[in-house]
Amino acid sequence: xxxxxxxxxxxxxxxxxxxxxxxxxxxxxxxxxxxxxxxxxxxxxxxxxxxxxxxxxxxxxxxxxxxxxxxxxxxxxxxxxxxxxxxxxxxxxxxxxxxxxxxxxxxxxxxxxxxxxxxxxxxxxxxxxxxxxxxxxxxxxxxxxxxxxxxxxxxxxxxxxxxxxxxxxxxxxxxxxxxxxxxxxxxxxxxxxxxxxxxxxxxxxxxxxxxxxxxxxxxxxxxxxxxxxxxxxxxxxxxxxxxxxxxxxxxxxxxxxxxxxxxxxxxxxxxxxxxxxxxxxxxxxxxxxxxxxxxxxxxxxxxxxxxxxxxxxxxxxxxxxxxxxxxxxxxxxxxxxxxxxxxxxxxxxxxxxxxxxxxxxxxxxxxxxxxxxxxxxxxxxxxxxxxxxxxxxxxxxx
Numbered sequence: 001x002x003x004x005x006x007x008x009x010x011x012x013x014x015x016x017x018x019x020x021x022x023x024x025x026x027x028x029x030x031x032x033x034x035x036x037x038x039x040x041x042x043x044x045x046x047x048x049x050x051x052x053x054x055x056x057x058x059x060x061x062x063x064x065x066x067x068x069x070x071x072x073x074x075x076x077x078x079x080x081x082x083x084x085x086x087x088x089x090x091x092x093x094x095x096x097x098x099x100x101x102x103x104x105x106x107x108x109x110x111x112x113x114x115x116x117x118x119x120x121x122x123x124x125x126x127x128x129x130x131x132x133x134x135x136x137x138x139x140x141x142x143x144x145x146x147x148x149x150x151x152x153x154x155x156x157x158x159x160x161x162x163x164x165x166x167x168x169x170x171x172x173x174x175x176x177x178x179x180x181x182x183x184x185x186x187x188x189x190x191x192x193x194x195x196x197x198x199x200x201x202x203x204x205x206x207x208x209x210x211x212x213x214x215x216x217x218x219x220x221x222x223x224x225x226x227x228x229x230x231x232x233x234x235x236x237x238x239x240x241x242x243x244x245x246x247x248x249x250x251x252x253x254x255x256x257x258x259x260x261x262x263x264x265x266x267x268x269x270x271x272x273x274x275x276x277x278x279x280x281x282x283x284x285x286x287x288x289x290x291x292x293x294x295x296x297x298x299x300x301x302x303x304x305x306x307x308x309x310x311x312x313x314x315x316x317x318x319x320x321x322x323x324x325x326x327x328x329x330x331x332x333x334x335x336x337x338x339x340x341x342x343x344x345x346x347x348x349x350x351x352x353x354x355x356x357x358x359x360x361x362x363x364x365x366x367x368x369x370x371x372x373x374x375x376x377x378x379x380x381x382x383x384x385x386x387x388x389x390x391x392x393x394x395x396x397x398x
Contacts, residue, residue, distance in 0.1 A: 031060030128152065145172050161185040214238045215245065217252040243267050 023043035025033045031051050033042055042051060045062035052063040064087070065071065071087050079091035082099055095101025102120040106113065109122040114130055126132025134151030138144065142154035143164060158164070158174030161184055167173045177183040180195035196202065210230055212221030220232040238244040238254045246252065246261035246269060253259075257273030291300050317323025324342040328335065331344040336352055 027054075027057075027059045027061035029059055125151070143172060215250075215252065240269055240271050244269065 022035055022037070022040070023033055025042050026044040028042060031042055032039055034040075035043070042060070042062060045051070049062045049064055051060045053059075054061050071089055073081075073084070073089035075081055075089065075091040076093075079093055080095045080101070081089050081091045082095070084090045094103055094105055097103045097115075097118055097120065102113070104120050104122075106122060111122045111124045112126045112130075112132070113120060113122050114127070115121075125134055125136050128134045128147075128149055128151065133144075135154075138152075138154040139157060141157035144152050144154050147153045155164070155172050155174060159176075161182075162174040162176050163183065164172050165175050177189075179192075180201070181189050181191055183189045209223045210221040210232070212218045212232070212235065214235050214237055217235050217238075218232050219235045220230060222230050234253050236253050236255055238252050238259055239256070240254070240259065244252055244254075244259060246259070246265065248261060248263060248265045251258055251260045254271060257271050260270045260272065262268070262270065291297070293300060316325050316327050318325045319337070319340050319342065324335070326342050326344070328344060333344045333346045334348045334352075335342060335344050336348075337343075
């Protein structure tokens with residue numbers, strides 16, 4: 001440090017010019033150091049370091065720019081700046097995708113941005129691969145159809161009453177209905193007059209003639225003709241007397257009921273008819289197989305069952321069927337059976353085990369005051385055995 005000045009003038013201090021490698025001191029209480037060449041700022045700082053105050057140690061010390069909150073770096077006007085370190089910056093024209101940008105300049109773009117393998121681009125339309133149509137416009141009133149990975153296609157617009165079919169190449173195309181059938185724009189189909197020929201334009205059976213007779217059980221048949229109205233009905237004209245000549249197992253309606261042919265096609269048929277009802281009646285056939293019993297085939301009953309309810313209104317059931325053969329509804333007495341014939345008697349006879357009446361023992365009192373002791377009667381013999389003679393009781397001698 002050199003003092004400068006003149007007598008009567010101000011005093012100045014001349015600091016020497018800093019020179020590289022003058023000192024290695026990096027801190028001091030004043031931020032200055034005294035060298036042989038004079039007083040100077042600390043000379044031990046590295047490039048881009050600055051003096052900063054450390055309140056903890058109360059010294060000025062060399063510090064990096066980042067250490068005191070500064071940053072370093074260079075850039076270009078209108079570039080995007082990004083950090084390259086804790087205290088360094090860099091810049092690029094478009095922010096890269098790795099830093100959250102697109103990597104492309106879209107300031108003048110119009111369309112749909114897409115990204116493929118990390119690379120951004122802008123297309124005029126959204127492609128099919130990204131779920132779009134790949135087309136910017138479509139034919140008005142056309143129908144869209146797929147085109148593989150290519151842009152969706154559209155048909156030409158249809159005209160009134162046209163419908164969509166695939167042409168020879170499989171491409172959807174609007175066409176008009178023609179020939180035998182026409183269709184309106186309301187969807188109504190009309191078969192053209194005389195355009196369908198039976199047996200030529202049709203397959204399967206159709207009715208040419210409806211033939212009816214008493215054997216068919218139907219009336220109202222007629223020969224087939226265009227526009228003919230045929231009204232069919234049941235034929236009730238057949239009778240047994242007229243012999244309807246039914247085939248085996250066939251049946252028809254008759255004038256008075258149903259007529260059946262049996263196992264043999266002959267002149268003998270059966271008629272099922274009913275007595276003129278005087279009220280609505282229901283006849284129910286049971287859910288079993290068997291023979292219907294009438295007054296003409298009572299002998300067809302070959303087994304019996306149990307009547308669980310109801311009142312028997314027939315004649316008395318014979319002994320051979322488990323009955324008595326007699327009506328006992330007003331009888332009183334003892335029923336017996338002899339040689340299979342039942343009867344009712346007022347009392348049980350000797351032949352059936354009833355003993356003859358026996359004389360009761362008689363006791364004759366004497367002048368004595370003591371009565372004769374009672375003697376019990378003898379035992380009753382079994383039926384059909386001879387009865388013992390019972391001696392007559394006599395009074396004892398006084």
